[in-house]
Amino acid sequence: MxxxxxxxxxxxxxxxxxxxxxxxxxxxxxxxxxxxxxxxxxxxxxxxxxxxxxxxxxxxxxxxxxxxxxxxxxxxxxxxxxxxxxxxxxxxxxxxxxxxxxxxxxxxxxxxxxxxxxxxxxxxxxxxxxxxxxxxxxxxxxxxxxxxxxxxxxxxxxxxxxxxxxxxxxxxxxxxxxxxxxxxxxxxxxxxxxxxxxxxxxxxxxxxxxxxxxxxxxxxxxxxxxxxxxxxxxxxxxxxxxxxxxxxxxxxxxxxxxxxxxxxxxxxxxxxxxxxxQAYKPYPHCRILHALLDSLNEIVDQNELRPDEIDGIKVWVEGFVEQPVWLNREIRHVHDAQFSIAHGIALGAHRVPPGKAWQDPELVFGESVMRLMDKVEHAVHPDYVALLTGHAASRPARIEVAARGQTFVGERRYPKGSPSPDPASYMSTQELVEKFRDNARDVIPEANIARVIDAVLDLENVENIASVMADVRPGKR
Missing domain, CATH: 1.10.4100.10 (2-methylcitrate dehydratase PrpD)
Structure with a gap:
């Protein structure tokens, strides 16, 4: 040419x-x-x-x-x-x-x-x-x-x-x-x-x-x-x-x-x-819910709230999600749970650490999650457009949890995993390592997990990536 x-x-x-x-x-x-x-x-x-x-x-x-x-x-x-x-x-x-x-x-x-x-x-x-x-x-x-x-x-x-x-x-x-x-x-x-x-x-x-x-x-x-x-x-x-x-x-x-x-x-x-x-996801759920889940986790953890104590949850979300895939409350398949606003908030209130456990069918379809889902309501965040146009990483989110006769409030602009003006939102390499460990656990041997982490973080010195791919197989070499 x-x-x-x-x-x-x-x-x-x-x-x-x-x-x-x-x-x-x-x-x-x-x-x-x-x-x-x-x-x-x-x-x-x-x-x-x-x-x-x-x-x-x-x-x-x-x-x-x-x-x-x-x-x-x-x-x-x-x-x-x-x-x-x-x-x-x-x-x-x-x-x-x-x-x-x-x-x-x-x-x-x-x-x-x-x-x-x-x-x-x-x-x-x-x-x-x-x-x-x-x-x-x-x-x-x-x-x-x-x-x-x-x-x-x-x-x-x-x-x-x-x-x-x-x-x-x-x-x-x-x-x-x-x-x-x-x-x-x-x-x-x-x-x-x-x-x-x-x-x-x-x-x-x-x-x-x-x-x-x-x-x-x-x-x-x-x-x-x-x-x-x-x-x-x-x-x-x-x-x-x-x-x-x-x-x-x-x-x-x-x-x-x-x-x-x-x-x-x-x-x-x-x-x-x-x-x-470039952003990373702590939760196996659509990114639109992550800032809300960050706030919800903080509320339930700090106050040790049990799902059966919660009388209602209201969330304010991004404007473009007023569409059926996010409004859906008919959870027939675990993949429906990855996008439903109501189901995601209900599941998040159960204090299950973020990760692959969130897709366990016993949790996704559990009676407690399904019952709490009926207590979740949402509205569009009033400042969504202004905050989004102010910075592209914005995912404006507000949540109010009614429990024990009180209302617990949380608010976020940037979800965990996003590069943003808030340094706390950045997902560090060590946090990605821990996410990898959790995801790989019980799938490949612990020795393989350690080798994959070491090899990928030093990928520029790996002579043949086939060695890395061998370690993401369950059998030992």
Whole structure:
């Protein structure tokens, strides 16, 4: 390639030239944190319905003698089977990391892990691929409609939304690990845009009890990225103009009304932007409830409140959640519990430490939780728009708990896990380590847990990431 004129070509050039030794230390550190958190989320989900289905389908499509690991199992299957299963596992509990446009990691990491393991890639190679995929996904997300849009001082969420744009970052990560040249990468990105899944997330918001596909089946997008990267390598041509053509290209057919390509390209490769908004989730529940749960935990712990002492709970939430998936009180499946406002607050009042235990069916469907759910009511936070426009990390939340003839009040602007002006909201690497330990416990041996933590936190010195993937299998080496 002698010129880099289209957006696709410039993204391909960025992908090829962003080697590990060009990355700022903060980017390297964030990539390691993402890997550790994601492996833990996947391990925690091996016995969850969505996780088990992902494992079964990944094994079915991936054969029995492959060279890529399904996390939390002793199965090594093809790269396509492992990528599908691991995407589903990472996202099953809804406690995986988030960065604009939303859940990025379960779409972009699984293909890179599978390809990297099969090729014997180094930790530095994986870090570079992960940095590229997250930066690209973040920039595309910022160029498009926002889920938490406001207009004229009011909540104004888009009518079409989703994470389909992560297909570009997912494809770039695979192509980077395979050592593809810039022209092949450009073709791969052009193909990826043409075969990306549709943005069906808003339909999912509107239909409750909800589909367990959620906002976008992670496994399906990993397959689109795999196909795009390999088809380009085999000789297929991609559409280099697909991101430049607003009238007929990706912005049009994927449904965004905002398209700001300068957000994609400005200082690309020099100004790494995603770490500033990379957030982590202590709770296996939609991020909209986390600040409320932080306050609720503080109230019930400090006052040692029992669920049967609580007469009522009122919460004030973000404005865009006035939609069926969050308003739902008909909990048929553990995944319904990951989004219901009333159920999440009721469960949080039971003083169960945040983590995978929150998805235990005995707790989710327990009589005490279901009874308390009927005592939960909500309203939109009156300052939601003002606080959100003041800082993007804002998740304004207020809670009032009526118990023992008193009203206990809590208020938060930033939930735990978000980088924000409040240092207390940042989730430290040590806190992520403890989250990983909890998620991995009883899934892989304790010795494996320790080795994974040590290896991932020193990922830049790992010669072959297959050694890390061997330790996320239950059997001992």
């Amino acid at each position: 002698t010129t880099t004129t289209t957006i696709v070509e410039q993204l391909a050039d960025f992908t090829q030239r962003s080697a590990y030794d060009t990355l700022p230390a903060a980017v390297v550190d964030e990539c390691k944190r993402i890997v550790l958190d994601s492996l833990g989320c996947a391990l925690a989900a091996v016995d969850q319905p969505k996780g088990k289905i992902g494992i079964d389908y990944g094994a079915w499509m991936g054969g029995v003698a492959g060279d890529a690991t399904i996390i939390g199992t002793d199965q090594r299957v093809s790269v396509v089977g492992a990528a599908f299963a691991n995407g589903e596992l990472i996202n099953a509990l809804d406690m995986d990391a988030v960065v604009p446009p939303g859940h990025v990691t379960p779409y972009v990491l699984p293909g890179a892990l599978a390809i990297g393991e099969s090729l014997g890639s180094s930790g530095q190679d994986l870090i570079a691929a992960l940095a590229i995929s997250h930066e690209m996904s973040y920039r595309l997300g910022k160029a498009m409609d926002y889920l938490r849009d406001t207009k004229d001082g009011k909540v104004s969420p888009p009518k079409i939304y989703g994470y389909s744009s992560t297909v570009f970052g997912a494809t770039a990560a695979i192509a980077r690990l395979k050592g593809s040249g810039a022209e092949t990468i450009a073709h791969a990105l052009g193909i990826a845009g043409s075969i990306s899944p549709v943005n069906s997330q808003v339909a999912w918001f509107q239909h409750a009890p909800s589909s367990t596909i959620k906002y976008l089946l992670a496994g399906a997008l990993t397959q689109a990225a795999m196909a795009a990267a390999h088809m380009a390598e085999l000789g297929h041509r991609g559409d280099f103009q697909i991101l430049d053509d607003r009238e007929y290209g990706f912005p049009r057919f994927i449904g965004t009304t905002r398209w700001e390509p300068e957000r994609i390209l400005s200082a690309l490769g020099h100004d790494w932007q995603f770490p500033a908004e």
